[in-house]
Amino acid sequence: MEHYQEIISRRPREAADLLEIIRDVQASAGCVPEAAVSEIARHLNLSEADVRGAVTFYHFFSLSPRGRYTVYLNTSITSWMAGRADVARAFEEEAGCLFGETTPDGLIGLFSTSCIGMNDQEPSAIINGTVFTRLTPQKARHLVRAMKTGRDVRDLVAEYGDGANQSDLVRAMVSNNIRRRGPVIFGPFEPGAAVRKVVSCAPEEVIREIKEANLLGRGGAGFPTGLKWEFCRKEKAGSRYVVCNADEGEPGTFKDRIILTELPQLLFEGMVVAGYAIGASEGLLYLRSEYSYLRARLESVLESMRREKLLGPEVAGHPRFRFDISIVSGAGSYVCGEESALLESAEGRRGEPRNRPPFPVEIGYRGRPTTVNNVETLCTAAKVVVHGAPWFRSMGTAKSSGTKLLSVSGDCERPGLYELEFGLSVQELLDIAGARDAFAVQVGGPSGTCVPRQDFRRKIAFEDLPTGGAVIIFGPWRNLFEIVKNFMDFFIEESCGWCTPCRVGNSLLKQKLEKITGGRGTRRDLNDLEAWGKVIRAMSRCGLGQTSPNPILTTLQNFPELYEAAVDPKADFAADFDLGEATLEAARLAGRLPELEGASHD
Amino acid sequence: MTKIAFTIDGRSYKAEAGQTILQAAKANDVYIPTLCNYDGLKPVGSCRICTVRVSGRYMASCTQILAAGMAVETSVLDLEDMRRSIIEMLFVEGNHMCPMCEKSGNCELQALAYRYQIMAPRFPYQFPVRRIEPLTSKLMLEHNRCIECQRCVRSVLAKDGRRIFVPQNRSKHRKIGVDAALAAELTDEEARKAMDTCPVGAILRKEVGFAVPIGRRKFDAGPIGGDAGQGPQR
Numbered sequence: 001m002e003h004y005q006e007i008i009s010r011r012p013r014e015a016a017d018l019l020e021i022i023r024d025v026q027a028s029a030g031c032v033p034e035a036a037v038s039e040i041a042r043h044l045n046l047s048e049a050d051v052r053g054a055v056t057f058y059h060f061f062s063l064s065p066r067g068r069y070t071v072y073l074n075t076s077i078t079s080w081m082a083g084r085a086d087v088a089r090a091f092e093e094e095a096g097c098l099f100g101e102t103t104p105d106g107l108i109g110l111f112s113t114s115c116i117g118m119n120d121q122e123p124s125a126i127i128n129g130t131v132f133t134r135l136t137p138q139k140a141r142h143l144v145r146a147m148k149t150g151r152d153v154r155d156l157v158a159e160y161g162d163g164a165n166q167s168d169l170v171r172a173m174v175s176n177n178i179r180r181r182g183p184v185i186f187g188p189f190e191p192g193a194a195v196r197k198v199v200s201c202a203p204e205e206v207i208r209e210i211k212e213a214n215l216l217g218r219g220g221a222g223f224p225t226g227l228k229w230e231f232c233r234k235e236k237a238g239s240r241y242v243v244c245n246a247d248e249g250e251p252g253t254f255k256d257r258i259i260l261t262e263l264p265q266l267l268f269e270g271m272v273v274a275g276y277a278i279g280a281s282e283g284l285l286y287l288r289s290e291y292s293y294l295r296a297r298l299e300s301v302l303e304s305m306r307r308e309k310l311l312g313p314e315v316a317g318h319p320r321f322r323f324d325i326s327i328v329s330g331a332g333s334y335v336c337g338e339e340s341a342l343l344e345s346a347e348g349r350r351g352e353p354r355n356r357p358p359f360p361v362e363i364g365y366r367g368r369p370t371t372v373n374n375v376e377t378l379c380t381a382a383k384v385v386v387h388g389a390p391w392f393r394s395m396g397t398a399k400s401s402g403t404k405l406l407s408v409s410g411d412c413e414r415p416g417l418y419e420l421e422f423g424l425s426v427q428e429l430l431d432i433a434g435a436r437d438a439f440a441v442q443v444g445g446p447s448g449t450c451v452p453r454q455d456f457r458r459k460i461a462f463e464d465l466p467t468g469g470a471v472i473i474f475g476p477w478r479n480l481f482e483i484v485k486n487f488m489d490f491f492i493e494e495s496c497g498w499c500t501p502c503r504v505g506n507s508l509l510k511q512k513l514e515k516i517t518g519g520r521g522t523r524r525d526l527n528d529l530e531a532w533g534k535v536i537r538a539m540s541r542c543g544l545g546q547t548s549p550n551p552i553l554t555t556l557q558n559f560p561e562l563y564e565a566a567v568d569p570k571a572d573f574a575a576d577f578d579l580g581e582a583t584l585e586a587a588r589l590a591g592r593l594p595e596l597e598g599a600s601h602d
Numbered sequence: 603m604t605k606i607a608f609t610i611d612g613r614s615y616k617a618e619a620g621q622t623i624l625q626a627a628k629a630n631d632v633y634i635p636t637l638c639n640y641d642g643l644k645p646v647g648s649c650r651i652c653t654v655r656v657s658g659r660y661m662a663s664c665t666q667i668l669a670a671g672m673a674v675e676t677s678v679l680d681l682e683d684m685r686r687s688i689i690e691m692l693f694v695e696g697n698h699m700c701p702m703c704e705k706s707g708n709c710e711l712q713a714l715a716y717r718y719q720i721m722a723p724r725f726p727y728q729f730p731v732r733r734i735e736p737l738t739s740k741l742m743l744e745h746n747r748c749i750e751c752q753r754c755v756r757s758v759l760a761k762d763g764r765r766i767f768v769p770q771n772r773s774k775h776r777k778i779g780v781d782a783a784l785a786a787e788l789t790d791e792e793a794r795k796a797m798d799t800c801p802v803g804a805i806l807r808k809e810v811g812f813a814v815p816i817g818r819r820k821f822d823a824g825p826i827g828g829d830a831g832q833g834p835q836r
Contacts, residue, residue: 047760047781049768056771056779333772350769355647355665497750497769497776499648504691507774508725528724535687538660539650576726 004029004036008043015044016366018054018348019331022061030106031065057350057496059113059332060289067102067109069147071095073125073135076115076251077486078409078472082122083136090137094144108147114334114490115251116290119409119472120177120416127153129292131174164261169297176258177416180432182403183395184383185259185266185376185419194269194382195310198276199318201385206277207233210381212389214401219245219337219374220444220468221543225381228371231361232278235369242274242283243365243372245342249288249334250445251490252470255405256375258417260287260294263379264301268325270378272315273385275323278371283325286342289332298327334494335544339372341496352496353542376405376469396422400461408433410442410473426465427456435473440480440559445470446487447547450480452558480555480562481517485510487551495544502545505536509552511576520574521567529563530556606670611677623663623674624652633827634676635685635717637692637710637801638751639664646752649692651685651714682718682834689714690723695774697729697746698802704811705803707819711749712802713826718834732777738786740793740808748778748804758796760784778804 004025011021018040025036032040032055041048055061060072073079073088088110092098095108102109118124121133130153132143146156160166161175178186198206211226232240244267248256259267271283287295302325305311315321328346335341336351343365345351364370373381380402384392393401400422406429409415413434420429430438441451443460444467451458451465458465474483488510497503512529515521533549533556540546556563568574587593605616610632617626622645627634637649645664652663655675663674675681692711700706732745754767755778766788770779788796797807816822 041781045762045764047764047766047768047784049770049779049781049784050765052779053768053770350772355645355662357667493773495773497772497774498646500650500688500691500695500750503750503774503776504695507728508691508694511726532687532725535684539653539684539688541647541650541662 004033005039008036008039011043013044014348015046016348018044018046018051019058019345020328020348022051022055023329023331026061030068030070030109031062034063037063054348054350057333057352058289058330061331065102065106065109066111068107069128069153070109070111071125071127071143072111072113072116073099074114074116074118074123075112075486075489076119076122077483078119078252079122079124080482080486081410081478082134084123086137087123087135087140090140091144094141095147108144113332114494115249115253117248117254117257117288118174119252119254119407119470121175122409126290130154130157131172131290131293132157133173133175164297167297169300170261170294172293174257174261174293175416176261178258178262179408179414179416180418180420182419182421184392184403185263185379185405187383189263189266189383189386191265192269192308192310192316194266194385195272196316198273198385199316199321203233203277203279206273206385209389210277210384213384213392214389214399215377215380215384215392216400216462217374218376218380218404218468219248220250220448220466222462222466225373225377228361228373229274229277231359232369232371235362237369239282239368240278240280241365241368241370242271242278242280243339243343243346243360243370244271244283244285244375244378245337245339245372246291246375247286247288247330247337247342248375248468249337249494250447250468250470251487252407252409252442252445252472253468254407254409255417255469257291257294259375259379259405260291260298264298265305266379266382267375268302268305269310270373270380270382271325272310272323273381274371274373274378276315276321278369280371281322281324283323284346284365285325285327286336286346287327287329288336289330292329295327295329302327333496334490335496335542338542338544341542342372343370350496352498353544355541374468397459397461397463399463404460404467404469406460406467406469406471408471408473410471411435411438411475411478412473420460422461423459425457425459426451429460429471430456430473433473435475437475438473439476439478440474440483442470442472442474442483443467445472446490446551447544448550449554450483450551450558455558480559481513481566484551484555485513485517488513488548491544491548491551495548499539499541499545501536501539502541502548505532505540506548509533509536509549513552515574515576516563516566519566520576520578522571522574523567523569524573526556526563526567606668608668608670608672608674610674612673617668619668619670621668623654623656623661623666623668623672626668627663627674627676632676634663635714635827636664637714637749638753640753640757640799640801643753643756646756648750648752649688651688653681653684655681677834679834686718686720686834687724689718690720690725692749693720694723694725694727695730696748697732703747703803704806705747705800707816707822708814709803709821710801710826713821716821717826735780737780737782738788738793740788740790741785741796742806742808743778743780744804744806745777747802749802750776750778751801753799753801754778754796754805757799758788758792760787 216222340354647662647665735743
């Protein structure tokens with residue numbers, strides 16, 4: 001273990017390096033001890049509160065020890081559906097501590113974490129940066145026993161996954177599960193083709209082509225990419241930035257992981273295309289911490305592109321186009337997928353969204369005009385440059401051109417990645433994935449819509465069911481309320497807490513739902529659920545807060561019969577708690593039992 | 603300065619280009635309630651009480667720049683009730699015991715509750731367990747009352763510009779963290795200013811809490827919003 005003083009002093013005295021320093025200290029010491037907080041603050045001329053503020057924002061940083069082996073077990077709904085409860089118990093029993101704790105000897109820490117992008121191979125966990133998928137209680141016990149003998153977790157990966165997961169630089173047990181290769185992302189691609197093509201055009205032509213292709217952002221928001229690039233190019237500035245958002249954190253999505261694993265060069269060429277179009281010379285890949293195991297390989301692809309002159313001072317021989325890409329890592333925070341929060345994080349601060357306007361295309365990374373694009377969007381842009389807008393528009397629907405990568409998980413025979421043309425119906429997707437008796441499909445992850453069976457003819461397209469690509473399928477034996485509670489827990493955990501409605505409101509919404517599922521609900525409570533959810537939707541500051549009540553609002557709308565059945569139709573009001581039950585212990589201690597109407601004493 | 607035309611609740615006004623909706627409203631003597639906002643500090647849009655509606659879209663008037671022709675809705679029933687919700691959320695989130703609070707009568711959260719005629723919140727009290735932090739010989743931090751407005755984060759700085767108050771954690775665990783060493787260097791005057799800037803009784807100057815008796819405090823003289831109006835309808 002390297003001493004943290006050396007780690008800190010080696011770094012430049014730039015506040016933008018704060019998260020990188022914290023990351024190194026955390027990796028070396030298992031936490032950021034108080035003495036390191038002071039040292040970092042002194043080194044960067046920040047207040048200690050600033051340093052602690054950054055450490056405590058991110059899930060994978062901690063002020064207190066998390067163990068020499070730190071287990072982060074995924075909490076996404078498919079993890080529970082695949083047996084997370086038993087796996088968690090096995091970890092706890094074998095390690096001798098509960099989740100949220102570290103063993104007394106400091107060897108093992110057990111923690112829960114939000115979706116790590118492995119929804120098609122749950123339950124999964126990250127242990128000291130190494131991903132373990134398809135865990136069983138037996139495997140969990142085996143892992144803990146191996147940790148107790150001091151083995152390196154990387155040596156515990158028994159079998160590697162397919163494709164580049166087997167590469168020497170990755171060596172991951174992760175599976176790609178590519179079920180359907182479509183014509184855009186997985187169509188034939190000659191390395192270097194997009195870069196060579198783009199430098200032969202004028203930047204304005206490139207933007208025109210992307211606009212004509214009607215390429216809409218693939219992260220889920222669907223903003224026109226060509227327009228974003230045009231806004232960014234029009235800003236008067238000495239320098240501009242391309243930032244690739246590789247922070248897919250929506251529970252259920254994993255499509256970008258497969259691009260980062262199998263098609264990194266296509267992605268980087270897409271960044272070059274964007275850089276050329278907007279007039280940038282620097283690109284930044286913001287890689288979610290959960291995918292850090294791919295970083296070494298991504299760096300090596302960048303290195304080979306530099307050797308091929310596809311990056312560097314004169315890209316593809318263009319005398320005036322200089323462009324290079326660097327990688328920055330996240331540290332465990334869903335909200336950092338929001339573009340302005342991502343930029344805050346990339347600049348070394350707490351990943352809290354900025355107030356907009358100004359938008360990143362005006363004032364973005366380091367105060368410069370910046371285009372932030374999703375991984376899939378940039379890959380698609382590279383293909384549009386090579387094959388042209390008409391080719392792209394020939395696929396999909398009139399309003400949603402091209403194809404979409406869908407991350408399919410849950411109750412189906414073939415979970416995994418599907419590249420399909422926009423416009424297919426939910427039912428068609430279910431047929432392809434082998435889900436015969438689905439009763440609900442979550443399209444777009446928890447922030448999206450829960451689609452009921454009678455709406456399975458609805459189409460996956462921006463004009464009907466827009467989605468970043470997460471599709472979670474639920475069979476009729478699933479309890480919808482448990483699913484909704486899991487999604488609400490996710491938003492409660494991942495809220496940055498900046499604004500009131502998101503910070504406070506979601507806990508209140510979940511409590512109200514628990515009142516109903518606990519058998520104390522009335523019609524009035526259903527009305528409250530809807531009204532409170534609408535306050536959070538309307539009043540929250542960023543996209544996270546504005547979509548956070550969706551698990552409740554969309555199921556209230558689409559599954560009203562389940563909610564109606566859960567409440568007492570005749571009661572006008574019921575208290576939030578049972579008074580007799582709540583005072584029972586105190587009454588017993590006092591040696592008397594109160595005579596309360598409706599109270600259940602024993 | 604170019605003036606641009608806009609409307610608030612159907613009435614026509616003019617304001618200077620580049621102003622926020624809140625500034626433009628204020629310049630035209632239209633009251634929009636605020637809490638985290640503070641004159642001279644960069645707006646953060648954290649409390650959301652100043653939210654208005656423009657063409658069906660909700661936006662915080664403290665951070666949104668006015669555009670020509672905007673039709674701003676503010677004193678409408680449903681919006682006012684959403685604001686009331688937010689105030690109630692702030693009350694149930696912490697532990698606000700007005701009768702024993704040093705800031706009673708000077709507290710903007712309390713004053714807004716009066717303006718919005720809040721008798722009891724619609725939400726269940728959360729009764730969080732929070733500490734009182736004895737910061738320095740002059741200051742203490744009453745976490746029970748903090749509403750995360752970030753006024754202290756923005757206004758109380760060390761001589762070299764470093765932040766003394768910084769948010770810690772996230773989600774409902776978010777709280778204000780303090781650099782103890784830097785806080786100890788605050789002068790009497792700066793400590794008093796820190797207390798006065800806090801809209802509630804979270805940052806307290808020790809030993810002066812009740813120097814001005816209740817009954818002769820800021821909002822004892824007149825309601826928040828200044829217009830002495832009835833406040834929004836219920």
